[in-house]
Amino acid sequence: MDAELYLQRAASHCTAQGSRLTPLRRKILQLALAQSGLVKAYQLLHCLQAERGLDNGVVAPPTIYRALDFLVAHGFLHRVDALNAYVVCPHFACEHDGIMLVCDHCGQVQEVDATHSLGSLWQQCHQHGFQPHQRDLVLTGTCQQCQTA
Amino acid sequence: MDAELYLQRAASHCTAQGSRLTPLRRKILQLALAQSGLVKAYQLLHCLQAERGLDNGVVAPPTIYRALDFLVAHGFLHRVDALNAYVVCPHFACEHDGIMLVCDHCGQVQEVDATHSLGSLWQQCHQHGFQPHQRDLVLTGTCQQCQTA
DNA sequence: GCCAGAAATGTTATACAATATCATTTTGAT
DNA sequence: ATCAAAATGATATTGTATAACATTTCTGGC
Numbered sequence: 001m002d003a004e005l006y007l008q009r010a011a012s013h014c015t016a017q018g019s020r021l022t023p024l025r026r027k028i029l030q031l032a033l034a035q036s037g038l039v040k041a042y043q044l045l046h047c048l049q050a051e052r053g054l055d056n057g058v059v060a061p062p063t064i065y066r067a068l069d070f071l072v073a074h075g076f077l078h079r080v081d082a083l084n085a086y087v088v089c090p091h092f093a094c095e096h097d098g099i100m101l102v103c104d105h106c107g108q109v110q111e112v113d114a115t116h117s118l119g120s121l122w123q124q125c126h127q128h129g130f131q132p133h134q135r136d137l138v139l140t141g142t143c144q145q146c147q148t149a
Numbered sequence: 150m151d152a153e154l155y156l157q158r159a160a161s162h163c164t165a166q167g168s169r170l171t172p173l174r175r176k177i178l179q180l181a182l183a184q185s186g187l188v189k190a191y192q193l194l195h196c197l198q199a200e201r202g203l204d205n206g207v208v209a210p211p212t213i214y215r216a217l218d219f220l221v222a223h224g225f226l227h228r229v230d231a232l233n234a235y236v237v238c239p240h241f242a243c244e245h246d247g248i249m250l251v252c253d254h255c256g257q258v259q260e261v262d263a264t265h266s267l268g269s270l271w272q273q274c275h276q277h278g279f280q281p282h283q284r285d286l287v288l289t290g291t292c293q294q295c296q297t298a
Numbered sequence: 299g300c301c302a303g304a305a306a307t308g309t310t311a312t313a314c315a316a317t318a319t320c321a322t323t324t325t326g327a328t
Numbered sequence: 329a330t331c332a333a334a335a336t337g338a339t340a341t342t343g344t345a346t347a348a349c350a351t352t353t354c355t356g357g358c
Contacts, residue, residue: 299358300357300358301356301357301358302355302356302357302358303354303355303356304353304354304355304356305352305353305354305355306351306352306353306354307350307351307352307353308349308350308351308352309348309349309350309351310347310348310349310350311346311347311348311349312345312346312347312348313344313345313346313347314343314344314345314346315342315343315344315345316341316342316343316344317340317341317342317343318339318340318341318342319338319339319340319341320337320338320339320340321336321337321338321339322335322336322337322338323334323335323336323337324333324334324335324336325332325333325334325335326331326332326333326334327330327331327332327333328329328330328331328332
């Protein structure tokens with residue numbers, strides 16, 4: 001994934017809807033993009049701390065979590081509850097009914113369109129008067145490579 | 150749900166497959182059954198500690214987590230990742246393709262059969278060589294009552 | 299019954315995850 | 329320029345979970 005392009009499009013997306021991709025948020029999104037798969041909050045914390053150097057103050061957890069909340073709320077990241085982790089969402093702008101298949105062995109993420117099965121799933125929820133919070137579904141499991149290995 | 154009956158059936162289920170519902174595990178399952186919806190690990194910790202009294206030693210987290218792991222592995226509980234919580238599974242023996250709709254406002258849980266939509270979901274996973282860990286799906290959201298309220 | 303290995307539990311300590319609270323700075327609108 | 333809102337900094341604390349090792353309990357073979 002081309003990080004620079006992604007960041008540019010993310011910035012446009014934000015301004016278009018009146019929210020702000022501040023330097024801090026941008027930086028953290030950039031760090032997340034540098035990962036190939038899962039990103040963890042405290043990992044970002046350490047990265048950011050390292051970048052700032054020892055003299056430039058300490059990065060505290062709320063700094064990270066606030067940025068992550070923003071990025072998730074705006075669709076740039078998905079949270080993987082089962083692993084207390086996050087993954088970049090490659091197509092934040094489109095309306096996508098997708099599933100993200102997260103391998104909890106190697107951390108790789110595979111995206112799959114699932115308009116059909118998810119459609120009937122959400123429909124079923126609504127039939128029971130239930131308003132699900134998630135639009136996309138994040139599933140954990142074992143990917144092909146890790147099964148054979 | 151009749152807790153005594155449930156515990157009896159759970160015990161049978163365990164012996165039938167050569168695993169042991171020990172007094173500790175049984176106790177924790179019983180505590181979980183006493184809740185109407187979500188149960189949290191440290192809540193169980195405090196309950197168990199209270200039951201044992203102050204003189205009978207201290208209950209430590211691993212005691213709880215090991216029991217919870219067992220109960221989840223054997224299908225008596227489901228873990229709700231999004232909330233770091235657990236819910237009792239009312240029908241552990243049946244092969245059930247169900248979704249559990251967990252209201253993160255009031256904690257109530259609603260079970261819905263979703264053989265169709267889940268079937269196509271799991272099928273899609275396998276088509277991509279992905280082996281999901283979950284059989285049931287646990288979704289968080291807002292229930293009907295909490296929407297109107 | 300007795301013993302050896304396995305399973306379960308106890309114990310201590312620590313790592314990881316997340317939030318509450320309040321102070322300070324930056325931003326955008328008037 | 330000023331004010332209010334948004335964002336960030338800073339401090340402290342709570343909640344969640346596991347590692348590592350000791351001890352006890354159970355089980356099957358003798």
